[in-house]
Amino acid sequence: MLLNEFVKERRKQASLTQPELAVKAGVGLRFIRDLEQGKETLRLDKVNQVLQLFGHQIGPVPTTHNITT
Numbered sequence: 001m002l003l004n005e006f007v008k009e010r011r012k013q014a015s016l017t018q019p020e021l022a023v024k025a026g027v028g029l030r031f032i033r034d035l036e037q038g039k040e041t042l043r044l045d046k047v048n049q050v051l052q053l054f055g056h057q058i059g060p061v062p063t064t065h066n067i068t069t
Contacts, residue, residue: 002038002039002067003035003038003047003058004035004036004037006056007032007035007051008035008036008064009052010054011036012056014053018036019032020024021050021053022050024053025046025050025052025053027046027049027050028050031046031050034048035047035050040064
């Protein structure tokens, strides 16, 4: 599941509107809209502010590519 889909799904499960989520997370409404639309350049600290409401955070994820091999 992509990040934008995750946030949108969790927001709806919590019965929150985008403006309500923005207030609860302490970010702007535009940020929530950009996040849910899948904008690729977002501040990670703000993403984590939103995810924290749902008990999650952004972190490193292993991939198949490794520059140290």
